[in-house]
Amino acid sequence: VHGDGLLVDTVLDEVVRACLEHGGRVWRSPTWDVEVDLVLALRDAGPLANATAEATRLGVTPAADGAAHGRLADEEFLLTRTDGVTVVLADTPAGLLYGLFHTVRLGAAAFDDDRAPERHRPALHLRALDHWDNVEVHPVSGQVERGYAGGSIFWRDGAARDLTRVREYRRLLAAVGINAVTVNNVNVHGEAARLLTDRLDDVVAIAEVLRPYGIRVHLAVSFAAPVVLGGLPTADPLDERVRAWWADATHRVYRRIPDFGGFLVKADSEGQPGPFTYGRDHADGANLLAEALAPHGGVVRWRTFVYNHHQDWRDRSTDRARAAYDHFVPLDGRFRTNVILQVKFGPVDFQVREPVSPLIAAMPATRLAVEIQATQEYTGQQRHACYLAPCWSEVLRFEPWGPDDRTVADVVAGKPASRRTEERRTVPGGRLVRPEGGFLGPAFAPDGGLLGPAGGAGPGGGVAGPGNRPGGGPGGSAGHRAGHGGGLVAVANVGDDPFWTGHPLAQANLYAVGRLAWDPRLTADALLDEWIDLTFPPSTVDDPELVRRTVHAVLDDSWRTYERYTAPLGVGFMVRPGHHYGPDVDGYEYTPWGTYHFADRDGVGVDRTPATGTGFTGQYPQPWSDAYESLERCPDELLLFFHHVPYGHVLHSGSTVVQHIYDTHFAGVEQVRRMRAQWRELAGRIDPAWYERVRERLDEQLRSAVEWRDQVNTYFFRKSGVPDAQGRRIY
Numbered sequence: 001v002h003g004d005g006l007l008v009d010t011v012l013d014e015v016v017r018a019c020l021e022h023g024g025r026v027w028r029s030p031t032w033d034v035e036v037d038l039v040l041a042l043r044d045a046g047p048l049a050n051a052t053a054e055a056t057r058l059g060v061t062p063a064a065d066g067a068a069h070g071r072l073a074d075e076e077f078l079l080t081r082t083d084g085v086t087v088v089l090a091d092t093p094a095g096l097l098y099g100l101f102h103t104v105r106l107g108a109a110a111f112d113d114d115r116a117p118e119r120h121r122p123a124l125h126l127r128a129l130d131h132w133d134n135v136e137v138h139p140v141s142g143q144v145e146r147g148y149a150g151g152s153i154f155w156r157d158g159a160a161r162d163l164t165r166v167r168e169y170r171r172l173l174a175a176v177g178i179n180a181v182t183v184n185n186v187n188v189h190g191e192a193a194r195l196l197t198d199r200l201d202d203v204v205a206i207a208e209v210l211r212p213y214g215i216r217v218h219l220a221v222s223f224a225a226p227v228v229l230g231g232l233p234t235a236d237p238l239d240e241r242v243r244a245w246w247a248d249a250t251h252r253v254y255r256r257i258p259d260f261g262g263f264l265v266k267a268d269s270e271g272q273p274g275p276f277t278y279g280r281d282h283a284d285g286a287n288l289l290a291e292a293l294a295p296h297g298g299v300v301r302w303r304t305f306v307y308n309h310h311q312d313w314r315d316r317s318t319d320r321a322r323a324a325y326d327h328f329v330p331l332d333g334r335f336r337t338n339v340i341l342q343v344k345f346g347p348v349d350f351q352v353r354e355p356v357s358p359l360i361a362a363m364p365a366t367r368l369a370v371e372i373q374a375t376q377e378y379t380g381q382q383r384h385a386c387y388l389a390p391c392w393s394e395v396l397r398f399e400p401w402g403p404d405d406r407t408v409a410d411v412v413a414g415k416p417a418s419r420r421t422e423e424r425r426t427v428p429g430g431r432l433v434r435p436e437g438g439f440l441g442p443a444f445a446p447d448g449g450l451l452g453p454a455g456g457a458g459p460g461g462g463v464a465g466p467g468n469r470p471g472g473g474p475g476g477s478a479g480h481r482a483g484h485g486g487g488l489v490a491v492a493n494v495g496d497d498p499f500w501t502g503h504p505l506a507q508a509n510l511y512a513v514g515r516l517a518w519d520p521r522l523t524a525d526a527l528l529d530e531w532i533d534l535t536f537p538p539s540t541v542d543d544p545e546l547v548r549r550t551v552h553a554v555l556d557d558s559w560r561t562y563e564r565y566t567a568p569l570g571v572g573f574m575v576r577p578g579h580h581y582g583p584d585v586d587g588y589e590y591t592p593w594g595t596y597h598f599a600d601r602d603g604v605g606v607d608r609t610p611a612t613g614t615g616f617t618g619q620y621p622q623p624w625s626d627a628y629e630s631l632e633r634c635p636d637e638l639l640l641f642f643h644h645v646p647y648g649h650v651l652h653s654g655s656t657v658v659q660h661i662y663d664t665h666f667a668g669v670e671q672v673r674r675m676r677a678q679w680r681e682l683a684g685r686i687d688p689a690w691y692e693r694v695r696e697r698l699d700e701q702l703r704s705a706v707e708w709r710d711q712v713n714t715y716f717f718r719k720s721g722v723p724d725a726q727g728r729r730i731y
């Protein structure tokens with residue numbers, strides 16, 4: 001190991017740890033004539049003869065030349081095999097650490113002599129996990145809101161925990177590429193607000209543990225903090241005292257945590273305080289915190305999950321799906337460069353099937369992050385096996401402007417609009433868009449400065465950017481750059497459970513979050529292979545190929561299986577109110593939450609077309625706006641999200657809606673039965689504790705799937721009176 005720095009020490013520790021376990025010796029900065037198998041080196045740390053030649057072949061001028069363009073990006077690394085030695089090169093310690101974990105992933109393959117040189121850099125700068133962990137046990141949401149893996153690994157009963165477990169957690173996270181963690185719930189209750197001020201010591205302690213692994217701490221803060229913590233009479237974002245309070249509080253945080261990542265805010269949402277109280281909008285709110293963070297290089301992640309949760313179910317014109325777009329799109333161009341708007345992947349709320357949020361295509365002058373939910377609130381609560389990488393991968397690969405244009409992953413990487421998008425673009429509502437993609441409006445910059453120059457794709461296809469500083473950096477002014485993108489954020493699925501995630505197979509979801517954020521083009525299938533190799537190294541299991549086949553058989557299609565036995569055709573929210581586990585078709589139908597399916601004796605689904613419904617389809621750019629609006633072209637799996645149709649409506653599949661509901665619910669249960677049987681083949685072949693935990697959960701999954709099937713089928717049979725074409729039992 002060659003080089004200096006905190007993260008280089010970490011690399012050394014990791015290699016020492018590996019050698020203690022598996023054999024081998026380690027040298028710190030040896031002379032180059034020591035014979036080794038693996039070199040991990042910062043390029044300015046020594047004479048690198050052959051390796052440098054390899055780097056040059058890859059188009060990277062050695063850093064020693066001083067040529068800025070030849071430097072690797074902050075987290076980037078090279079891997080080459082030269083003269084029988086595997087060499088990992090980076091220009092920054094973080095790059096070296098990721099290079100080490102890449103080598104670990106490759107295993108023996110990293111030492112193949114015919115291995116071609118590789119260059120890796122993350123597509124997304126911000127790869128974050130948000131823990132919805134409460135500092136105190138909350139009467140409704142418990143220690144972890146929507147947590148299904150035991151208690152919090154950070155907090156217990158109002159106090160910070162012993163961080164021993166976090167020392168392992170940081171390795172796990174860095175190994176999958178996560179570089180930011182929010183340590184408290186976005187619903188900031190009680191004591192948690194004080195993490196920002198007099199309980200900062202707790203955050204400092206966590207930051208110190210995470211730092212050596214390149215992971216920055218973020219804090220969820222209350223917009224009302226100046227009132228509840230500072231004793232001010234107001235939290236109005238335009239009030240000078242409020243601005244001074246935030247500047248001071250933020251400054252104090254950075255004095256203790258110089259690499260602090262930033263704030264996460266849920267404002268004016270589900271009862272959390274926000275700028276609306278003061279007649280201000282969300283740009284005023286977000287910019288207030290951004291201004292406080294800018295001198296220190298931090299970002300504010302501001303969630304767009306803002307909607308009316310006191311809706312009248314009788315009112316069919318209000319549409320929760322519209323809310324984020326309606327609130328935020330008019331503000332495009334007004335956010336400071338260190339504001340990231342964090343957008344839930346779908347327009348409603350992490351359902352098993354939703355279209356991609358139209359907001360992602362509608363804020364060209366704003367940095368956007370996409371938020372996904374690893375914690376399985378609506379996908380079986382880690383009692384059901386549900387591998388979500390196929391869902392997330394669909395989201396990240398989705399092309400909001402149609403084929404051969406930018407994907408969602410490109411947008412959150414900050415890639416600017418293509419020429420094609422620029423030329424053909426008019427947006428819903430007929431507003432004209434300027435060539436760079438910014439709306440003609442108050443933010444229009446005649447010099448074309450809406451999208452910054454830093455957003456271009458780097459030579460490796462990833463995004464060249466400012467490195468591990470997602471923030472606008474010092475002085476980040478009210479310029480308008482979507483350039484650095486906002487990254488990928490997942491709500492964490494980890495707790496103090498011995499398997500980390502409650503359901504051991506849910507670890508694959510955590511793994512996929514980090515890896516997809518690093519490279520959104522990775523397939524769900526390939527990621528599962530990686531995870532299987534790392535989780536069940538051949539030496540630890542009886543029949544590695546059987547293990548691989550079985551885990552694939554259980555997980556590959558599990559997301560679609562879950563969809564089959566739960567909510568059909570994009571309809572969503574047929575869950576038990578409150579805890580959200582198990583079926584209750586009408587559970588939310590007459591509530592204020594805005595999540596309705598409108599089933600009656602004739603049909604089901606939400607009419608979101610402009611002609612006869614809420615007009616939501618008009619929030620999409622072409623070609624999706626037309627596709628979703630059209631009954632003929634709307635994809636089957638989203639039909640009931642966009643349309644209210646009779647039960648006899650014929651799908652593209654050839655089936656009617658009601659027959660599809662019956663068929664998929666019967667099929668889903670049979671699939672779970674198969675998953676359960678397949679898993680049993682691993683009895684005695686893997687760690688028994690592991691085996692048992694999964695077995696027990698698959699039993700529950702089957703019980704629950706049967707319950708879902710019978711309630712949903714019975715409900716629609718009773719509503720429609722249409723019998724099952726195959727005469728199966730419906731109650």
Ligand code: GCW
Pocket residue numbers: 132145146186187266305349350377
């Ligand atoms: O889906 C809902 C959850 C809430 C959560 C909210 C959010 C943290 O039921 O528990 O609150 O989303 O995303 O803010």
